[in-house]
Amino acid sequence: xxxxxxxxxxxxxNRQGNILPLSAMAIFAVAALIGGxxxxxxxxxxxxxxxxxxxxxxxxxxxxxxxNGFDAxxxxxxxxxxxxxxxxxxxxxxxxxxxxxxxxxxGSIDAVxxxxxxxxxxxxxxxxxxxxxxxxxxxxxxxxxxIMMVLDxxxxxxxxxxxxxxxxxxxxxxxxxxxxxxxEASLSGTNARVRYGFVPYSSSVNxxxxxxxxxxxxxxxxxxxxxxxxxxxxxxxxxxxxxxxxTTGSGTSSTSYSNYSSFSSTRYNxxxxxxxxxPANTAWANNGSSTTTTQTRTNSSGQxxxxxxxxxxxxxxxxxxxxxxxxxxxxxxxxAYRDSYSxxxxxxxxxxxxxxxxxxxxxxxxxxxxxxxxxxxxxSTPTGDNGALVSSTWAGCIEERSTVSEPSFTWSTLGGxxxxxxxxxxxxxxxxxxxxxxxxxxxPNVAYIRTVTSNGVVYMNSASPSSTGQQAQSFCPTPxxxxxxxxxxxxxxxxxxxxxxxxxxHDIGMVWGARLASPDGLWSSNVRExxxxxxxxxRHMIFMTDGxxxxxxxxxxxxxxxxHDRRVTDDGYSEDAARxxxxxxALCEAVKAKGIRIWVIAFAQAMxxxxxxxxxxxSAFTAANASQLDAAFxxxxxxxxxxxxxx
Numbered sequence: 169x170x171x172x173x174x175x176x177x178x179x180x181x182n183r184q185g186n187i188l189p190l191s192a193m194a195i196f197a198v199a200a201l202i203g204g205x206x207x208x209x210x211x212x213x214x215x216x217x218x219x220x221x222x223x224x225x226x227x228x229x230x231x232x233x234x235x236n237g238f239d240a241x242x243x244x245x246x247x248x249x250x251x252x253x254x255x256x257x258x259x260x261x262x263x264x265x266x267x268x269x270x271x272x273x274x275g276s277i278d279a280v281x282x283x284x285x286x287x288x289x290x291x292x293x294x295x296x297x298x299x300x301x302x303x304x305x306x307x308x309x310x311x312x313x314x315i316m317m318v319l320d321x322x323x324x325x326x327x328x329x330x331x332x333x334x335x336x337x338x339x340x341x342x343x344x345x346x347x348x349x350x351x352e353a354s355l356s357g358t359n360a361r362v363r364y365g366f367v368p369y370s371s372s373v374n375x376x377x378x379x380x381x382x383x384x385x386x387x388x389x390x391x392x393x394x395x396x397x398x399x400x401x402x403x404x405x406x407x408x409x410x411x412x413x414x415t416t417g418s419g420t421s422s423t424s425y426s427n428y429s430s431f432s433s434t435r436y437n438x439x440x441x442x443x444x445x446x447p448a449n450t451a452w453a454n455n456g457s458s459t460t461t462t463q464t465r466t467n468s469s470g471q472x473x474x475x476x477x478x479x480x481x482x483x484x485x486x487x488x489x490x491x492x493x494x495x496x497x498x499x500x501x502x503x504a505y506r507d508s509y510s511x512x513x514x515x516x517x518x519x520x521x522x523x524x525x526x527x528x529x530x531x532x533x534x535x536x537x538x539x540x541x542x543x544x545x546x547x548s549t550p551t552g553d554n555g556a557l558v559s560s561t562w563a564g565c566i567e568e569r570s571t572v573s574e575p576s577f578t579w580s581t582l583g584g585x586x587x588x589x590x591x592x593x594x595x596x597x598x599x600x601x602x603x604x605x606x607x608x609x610x611x612p613n614v615a616y617i618r619t620v621t622s623n624g625v626v627y628m629n630s631a632s633p634s635s636t637g638q639q640a641q642s643f644c645p646t647p648x649x650x651x652x653x654x655x656x657x658x659x660x661x662x663x664x665x666x667x668x669x670x671x672x673x674h675d676i677g678m679v680w681g682a683r684l685a686s687p688d689g690l691w692s693s694n695v696r697e698x699x700x701x702x703x704x705x706x707r708h709m710i711f712m713t714d715g716x717x718x719x720x721x722x723x724x725x726x727x728x729x730x731x732h733d734r735r736v737t738d739d740g741y742s743e744d745a746a747r748x749x750x751x752x753x754a755l756c757e758a759v760k761a762k763g764i765r766i767w768v769i770a771f772a773q774a775m776x777x778x779x780x781x782x783x784x785x786x787s788a789f790t791a792a793n794a795s796q797l798d799a800a801f802x803x804x805x806x807x808x809x810x811x812x813x814x815x
Contacts, residue, residue: 210260210285210287211285211298211300213259214259214260214261214283214285214298214300215300215302217253217254217259218254218281218283218300218302219281219302219304220253221249221250221251221253221254221266221281222250222266222279222280222281222302222303222304223304223306224249224250224252224253225246225247225249225250225253225266225268225279225281225304226246226268226277226278226279226304226305226306227249227306228245228246228248228249228250229242229243229245229246229249229268229277229279229306230242230274230276230277230306230307231245231806232245232246233270233273233274233277234346234798234799234802237270237273237274238268238269238270238273238274238277242274243268246266246268246277246279247266247268250266250268250279250281251264251266254266254281254283256283259283259285260285260286261283261284261285261286261300262283262284262286263282263283263284264281264282264283265280265281265282265283266279266280266281267279267280267281275307275353275354275356276305276306276307277305277306277307278303278304278305279303279304279305280301280302280303281301281302281303281304282299282300282301282302283300284297284298284299284300285297285298285300307354311360311703311704311705311706312360312361312362312699312701312703312704312705312706313351313360313361313362313363313705313706313707313708313808314362314363314365314651314685314695314705314706314707314708315351315362315363315364315365315708315709315710315808316364316365316366316367316651316681316684316685316707316708316709316710316764317344317364317365317366317367317709317710317712318367318369318677318678318680318681318709318710318711318712319340319366319367319368319369319666319677319712320369320370320672320674320677320712320713320714320715320771321337321368321369321370321645321646321666321667321668321669321670322370322371322668322669322670322671322672322714322715322718323370323643323668323669323670323671324336324668324672324714324715325337325340325668325714326668326669327772329772329793329794330772330793331793332793332794334794335668336668336714336771336772337666337667337668339771339793339794339797339798340663340666340712340771340797341663341664341666342794342798343794343797343798343800343801344659344663344801345659345660345663346798346801346802347801347802347804347805348364348654348656348659348660349656350802350805350806351805351808352656354805359700359701360699360701360703361653361699361700361701361705362653363651363652363653363654364649364651364652364653364654364659365648365649365650365651365652365684365685366646366648366649366662367648367677367680367681367684368645368646368648368666369645369673369674369676369677369680370643370645370669370670370671370672370673371642371643371670371671371672371673371676371719371720371723371724371725371726372565372566372567372610372643372644372645372670372673372676372725372726373565373566373645373648373676373677373680373726374563374564374565374566374644374645374646374647374648375564375565375566375647375648375680375684376542376544376562376563376564376565376566376609376647377544377564377647378647378648378650378684378691379566379607380542380543380544382690382691384542384543385599385606386598386599386606386607386690387538387542387606387607387608387609388538388542388603388606388607388608389537389538389539389542390535390536390537390538390539390603391535391536391538391567391608391609391611392533392534392535392536393533393534393535393536393611393614393615393728394531394532394533394615394616394617394618394640394724394728394729394732394733395531395532395533395534395536395551395614395615395616396529396530396531396532396534396551396616396637397529397530397532397534397633398526398529398530398550398551398554398555399526399527399528399529399530400524400525400526400527400555401524401525401527402522402523402524402525403522403523403524403525404520404521404522405520405521405522405523406470406518406519406520407519407520407521408518408519409472409516409517409518409519410516410517410518410519411516412474412514412515412516413514413515413516414512414513414514414515415512415513415515416510416511416512416513417510417511417512417513418508418509418510418511419508419509419510419511420506420507420508420509421506421507421508421509422506423504423505423506424504424505424506425486425502425503425504425505426502426503426505427502428488428490428500428501428502429500429501429502430498430499430500431447431487431498431499431500431501432498432499433498434498434499435495435496435497435498436489436496436497436498437496437497438496438497439489439491439497441497442489442497442498442499443489445499446487446488446489446499447487447499448487449484449485449486449487450484450485451484452482452483452484452506452508453482453483453484454480454481454482455481455482455483455505456481458478458479458480458481459478459479460476460477460478460479461476461477461479462474462475462476462477463475470517470518470520471515471516471517471518472515472516472518473513473514473515473516474513474514474516475511475512475513475514476511476512476514477509477510477511478509478510478511479507479508479509480507480508480509481505481506481507481508482505482506482507482508483503483504483505484503484504485501485502485503485504486501486502486503486504487499487500487501488500488501488502526554526555528635529635529636529637530633530634530635531616531617531618531619531629531632531633531634531635531636531637532618532632532633532634533632533732534614536549536611536614538608538609538611541560541561541562541609541611542562542609544561544562544564545561546559546560546561547559547560547561548560549613549614551613551614558613560611560612560613560614562609562610562611563610563612563644564609564644564647565609565610565642565643565644565645565726566607566608566609566610566726567607567608567609567610567725567726567727567728568592568607568676568726568727568735569591569592569599569604569605569606569607569608570589570591570592570604570605570735571589571590571591571592571593571727571735571736572587572588572589572590573734573735573736573737573738574587574590574747575743575746575747575750576747576750577590577593577750577751577753577754578754578757579754579755579757579758579761581761584758585754585758590751591604591605592679592726592727592735593675593679593751593754593755595679595682595683595686595688595689595755595758595759595762596683596686596688596689596690598690610642610644610724610726612640612642612644612724615639615640615642615724615729616637616638616639616640617637617638617639617640617722617729617731617732618630618631618632618633618634618636618637618732619634619636619637619638620634620636621636626638628721628722628731628732628740630731630732630740632732640722640723640724640729641722641723641724642723642724643669643670643671643723644670645666645667645669645670646662646665646666646667648680648684649662650684650691650694651684651685651694651695670723671718671719671720671723671725672713672715672716672717672718672719673717673719673725673726673748674711674713674717674748674749674752674778675717675748675749675751675752675755676725676726677711677713678711678752678755678756678759678782679755681709681711681759682709682755682758682759682762682764685707685709685759685762685764686762686764687707687762688762706765706808707762707763707764707765708764708765708767708804708808709759709764709765709766709767710767710769710801710804711766711767711768711769711779711782711783712768712769712771713768713769713770713771713773713779714770714771714772714773715773716745716773716776716778717745717748717749717752717778718745719736719744719745719748721737721740721741721744730744736748749778752778752782753778753781753782756781756782756783760784765784765787766782766783766784766787767783767784767787767788767789767804768780768782768783768787768788768789769788769789769790769791769797769800769801769804770788770789770790770791771791771797772791772792772793774790775788775790789803789804
């Protein structure tokens with residue numbers, strides 16, 4: 169370097185023939201300038217790629233966070249994404265490192281990425297290379313969100329999961345609570361509003377209190393239900409007798425006699441002389457104590473007759489003349505006996521009343537007054553044993569409003585639902601004055617099916633009335649809830665209140681999830697309530713089910729007892745599931761058109777074509793067990809929330 173310096177100084181002083189040397193020296197300067205530009209460009213490109221890979225790594229790591237926090241699985245996911253996005257060989261760097269960490273169990277993921285980039289040109293000038301370093305952070309934030317959970321709580325949800333002692337509904341409760349915890353964690357440090365609504369469903373939905381609180385006139389005041397009516401027969405009953413009417417009389421029994429005895433020894437020459445001396449007979453006189461007898465009987469006219477007889481034995485002495493042999497006439501005597509009696513007849517007319525006595529049941533449709541029942545008052549009906557009154561109070565489940573029995577339904581933005589007339593599928597339509605536009609309270613206590621027995625087997629009977637029947641099964645889920653903010657304890661309490669019972673009617677769950685979440689429907693004031701932060705609101709529906717559509721025509725559902733009422737099918741059972749599925753799919757399209765994202769989780773079953781079609785794009789999950797169900801809810805929570813790079 170000293171020699172080069174002296175050479176340059178000499179050239180600077182020498183003004184003769186120095187153009188060529190100066191040009192040679194300029195080449196070094198230009199080379200250094202160009203080489204530096206090239207290496208700096210490479211360094212900038214590598215650092216940009218390093219930053220992008222770092223961002224991808226922390227995003228992947230945050231997305232992989234579960235309720236276990238930032239565990240080894242999430243860390244591995246972050247590292248895999250980083251190195252998939254940063255190829256040392258391609259970048260020409262070495263000693264690359266990526267160190268993700270979390271100080272809050274995965275709420276935010278922080279990382280530092282470093283690499284060394286050797287120079288291509290500047291090494292000629294003694295430059296060792298670039299030590300590049302970037303920082304990145306990813307966190308889960310959340311905007312304003314309304315989340316309507318439409319939850320299958322049918323009987324199969326009480327089944328145990330394969331290889332586990334946990335039931336399906338227990339797994340659902342746990343997954344819901346973890347979902348809440350994930351979303352709430354993303355709210356930390358924000359002013360975002362998240363609201364939750366719920367529609368547990370099976371063969372009906374429990375929305376009675378919501379409808380009554382909104383407008384009691386939306387519920388009918390009378391409703392015809394497949395039921396039974398007591399048939400009575402008239403019975404005349406004697407409850408007493410009138411005052412007696414007395415009739416008196418007397419009588420005498422036939423006379424009997426003792427043997428004759430001699431009265432005296434006096435003898436008379438002839439009968440005339442004897443007759444003149446004959447004493448007069450004595451009068452009848454009482455002979456001993458009297459006896460009294462009483463007899464009561466009912467005659468052919470229903471009168472009660474009481475006969476009282478007093479019998480007094482009597483006797484008299486009787487005299488007569490008698491001749492015996494040739495010794496003349498003599499006087500003889502004897503006793504005469506009889507029963508002399510008197511009697512009274514007390515006649516009493518019966519006092520009778522007519523009464524109705526239970527005879528049998530007629531099973532048939534019966535119209536009931538629901539004006540008090542719909543207000544959750546206790547109401548008595550003569551449907552108990554032998555027509556006895558039984559009291560019942562509404563649990564809150566409903567029967568749907570009027571519909572049309574058609575095999576298939578569609579929905580379009582221009583025409584709405586086709587065919588028309590199915591008010592049970594209308595999401596936003598409010599009832600008018602007609603009964604068909606209103607809902608009815610489901611009344612399980614008076615719901616009966618008609619039966620007939622053949623060869624010992626009991627079948628449904630379409631005849632009306634029928635002489636035999638049995639009470640219909642009826643199931644009522646946990647009450648639905650409007651959208652509202654909830655703390656952890658309230659959310660957990662609702663999850664724990666879910667009960668598994670009933671048959672699977674996806675359409676009743678979907679239509680009521682839509683009604684409670686629609687910004688244009690009956691509860692639009694609740695749905696459109698603006699958040700305090702003034703931001704937009706994203707709307708989501710999580711539709712979780714563990715089974716395919718499985719309506720039952722023999723139970724009381726939201727469409728009555730389908731075999732008898734035939735609101736969906738023409739004969740009570742044919743194509744029942746297919747028709748409900750068609751309604752379900754049409755409703756799904758109407759919901760998605762409202763800007764509501766439908767997330768579908770098929771739990772402990774395969775994803776059916778209907779469920780797949782119902783879901784929004786990239787919004788369907790299959791969960792075979794509890795951990796996969798939890799993972800599905802977590803995946804939804806992370807997309808309901810806004811996963812983003814903070815720096």
